[in-house]
Amino acid sequence: MNTEELTFVVGEHRLAATKVLGDDGRAPSVVHLHGLGPTADRHGVRYLLDELAEHGHGSLTFEFSGNGDSTGVLEESTLGIRLAESRAAAAQLGADEAPVLIGTSMGAHLGAALVPELRPRALVLFVPAAYPAGSDDDRFYDTLAKPGNHPDSPAFAGIREFDGDLLVISAVHDQVVPADVVDGYVTNAVKARSVEVVELDCDHFVHRWLPAQDSILEDVHKAILQVVSASVPRR
Template sequence: MKYPFSVNTGATEDSDETTILEGFIFERSDDPTVLFLHGNQETDSQKDMHLFANILLTKKLSSVTFDFSGFGSSTGDFKNSTLDKRFEEAKDISPFLNPESQLLICATGTNVIPAIKLTEFYNIKTLILFAPNVENQKQDEEENKNYLSTIFEELNIAKHIENFTGNLLIIKGKNDRIADKPVTNLYVNAFSNTYKKELLVIPNAGHNIHKFLKDNTDAFKLMMSKVEKVL
């Protein structure tokens, strides 16, 4: 079953804007143990995750999807959406998750960064990162290499990555020129203390990984064969 919900996040110290986050709970009889964080492109929304959420229901896993402020059906201005704000909004969803269970978090694009920060607040068994990326990459190869060398410290996620001992599955498209090989390797190599770790490269897929998986049954089955090993 799929149930809609709304969360009023209220004003913050940094903003007087009151935001209503719209989401869905994909639930069987148990409280959700899966949280989905959609991508950071303006056209991205929780709908990108609904096929995956429905499949997880068949594995007896209940989940939560929602739109960040400025995305999809949630209120707010896309231009005001920042990684820090999305992190706080992800924490606002916590009442819908089972606090006594180990969680699975699936995140996309640069929103893998708030997902990584959530490891400090939740008992997370598995992180699944789709096309993980960082903002403001440089055009010059050498300049970008230097930029990436310190980016996790600047984002304040280096310690979270070091301390994470659960399962990690990274999924990206072979033809993805946004979340390209250098940044993918950055994430893969940084997680050095995971219980299980795997990189799945989907042939022929670009950066819009969820649309490709939705439209290509064989690729989706390949992904699920890897997901089932870390549930």
């Protein structure tokens, strides 16, 4: 496994990123989109991405503007800004494979909303949030609506167009995202080739809890590897 640190510019901000590559040096096809919150960063999912790299699946993990080593102020960001930054991150992936989008919380909303554009082969959504239509310009911690099972959510509109493999990792004790949001994702995944939901006995902050759960983590690794490896179609 090898890593490469890089930055890329989106608008007025420079975003910090890490490529996690297998020994074969193949260009990454997996990107992680982190969630909302001042402590969210590109490092928290390395325990998942390192395992994928060991099986030959390279990835890109990065920080949205206002988080980690990226420039910007979190409170000035919006879903619209993060959608643009997600597109730019996906553009850093290799061109030979359809991408895999791994999203956590707000990152899951972003990944699902971008399905019609990015045409991913697989979605892995941890504790997925969903926001209502018309929220793209609402600033975080100001006017942005709380996540919920909003029928008009762009995430649900996107997931209705998804024809790959969907893996949802939910938290039984999620104190941030209502439980019926997972139902919204599953119900709207009408074209998905496969749908699997894994429930974990933890709260919303799954990436703090899961690394220490040896047997459960092994099962999650297997589930992720299965959808990532199921097919690697050309674009």
